[in-house]
Amino acid sequence: MFWDPTANRVRTESQLQYGALVLGSRPLERNGAGTPAGDEAEALLLQIAQRAGADVVLRPSDAALALMARIAVLARLRPDQGVERVTLDSLLPQLVRGCRSMADLARADVGAAVLGALGHRFQSVLNKHVPTHVGLPSGRRMALDYGDGSGPPVLAARIQKLFGLLDTPRVCGAPVQVQLLAPNRRPAQVTTDLRGFWTGSYQDVRKQLRGRYPKHSWPEDPLTAVAEHRPRRKG
Numbered sequence: 001m002f003w004d005p006t007a008n009r010v011r012t013e014s015q016l017q018y019g020a021l022v023l024g025s026r027p028l029e030r031n032g033a034g035t036p037a038g039d040e041a042e043a044l045l046l047q048i049a050q051r052a053g054a055d056v057v058l059r060p061s062d063a064a065l066a067l068m069a070r071i072a073v074l075a076r077l078r079p080d081q082g083v084e085r086v087t088l089d090s091l092l093p094q095l096v097r098g099c100r101s102m103a104d105l106a107r108a109d110v111g112a113a114v115l116g117a118l119g120h121r122f123q124s125v126l127n128k129h130v131p132t133h134v135g136l137p138s139g140r141r142m143a144l145d146y147g148d149g150s151g152p153p154v155l156a157a158r159i160q161k162l163f164g165l166l167d168t169p170r171v172c173g174a175p176v177q178v179q180l181l182a183p184n185r186r187p188a189q190v191t192t193d194l195r196g197f198w199t200g201s202y203q204d205v206r207k208q209l210r211g212r213y214p215k216h217s218w219p220e221d222p223l224t225a226v227a228e229h230r231p232r233r234k235g
Contacts, residue, residue, distance in 0.1 A: 001040055003048055009101030010041045046096045049105060054088035057105050058095065064111035065148075070130040071118060072149025077172035081125050085149075086117045129172050137164035137227035144169075144176060152177045152192070159188060159209075160217055163225035168194040180205075183213045198222045 001012045049057045060068075068086050075085040094116070095108040118126065130153075133141040138161055145154040153171050156179040168175040168191075175192040182188040188205050191197045202222055210218040219225040 001044060003044060007101070008103065010044050012041075041100055042096045042098075045099055045101070045105070046093060049092055049096065049102070050089070052102075054092050057102055058088050058091075058108065058110055059106045060088065060110035064114055066132075066146060067111065067114050067118075069146035069149035070126060070132070071114070073146055073153065073171065074126055074130045076149070077174055078129055081122075081129065083118070083122050083125065086114050091117065131171070134169040134176075136161055136229075138229040140229050144171070154179060156181060156187070158183070158185075159205075159222075160228040162194070163219065163222050163227040165227070166195055166198070166223060168192055182209055183216055 001010065003009075004011045068088075071083060072085045074081060074083050088110070091110065091113045094113050095105060095110070099105050099108065115123070130146075131144065133143050134155060135141050136157070140161070142155060142157050142161070145156065147154070152174065153176040155169060155176050159180045159182070162178070162180060168178055170176065178191050178194050178197075179187040180189045180191070180197070188209060189197055189201065203220075206218045206220075209216070217225070217228060
């Protein structure tokens with residue numbers, strides 16, 4: 001059994017040798033593919049994959065990465081819940097099962113492996129303490145961006161969507177980072193104290209943006225203004 005670096009896969013073959021000289025070889029499997037089965041093949045593939053790096057050989061979906069980030073936040077902010085962080089490296093021993101090549105690993109379902117590592121009883125704990133979305137005064141829900149799980153979750157929304165939202169949403173008791181976006185989708189203000197922004201620097205931001213975007217809504221009192229999911233342009 002050996003690693004074929006050209007094909008990026010584990011192979012087994014029978015060789016006819018004269019001393020160190022290989023006179024001929026043939027695959028041992030009936031299908032002629034030279035692909036072995038069994039724990040030894042998986043162990044060899046795991047060794048090669050670990051050497052290359054899990055972040056190189058695996059192809060997790062955005063959903064799988066987002067789930068891993070939420071788990072990391074829960075493990076970091078609420079260690080009392082008993083949930084451990086899930087990493088790509090920790091998933092490799094599970095994902096190599098049934099695989100014989102790097103191509104097999106690239107097709108592995110990382111998301112399913114993450115859920116399996118989390119466990120069914122902890123999924124409800126995760127959803128309770130680290131939600132995917134938060135509700136807005138408009139009645140809509142906005143997704144939270146957890147990044148890689150090492151920093152605060154981010155709520156990025158157009159300023160008009162957040163009118164009437166008095167306090168900063170919290171995850172595991174910690175405030176999220178609110179990015180209040182101008183009509184050009186760029187942050188006009190970044191804060192973890194939403195109420196402080198409304199009662200403080202909002203007036204300066206309002207003055208600046210109202211001059212640049214006069215057709216958008218810029219009420220004097222954002223605390224009582226009606227949140228707008230879609231822009232309502234004047235005139």
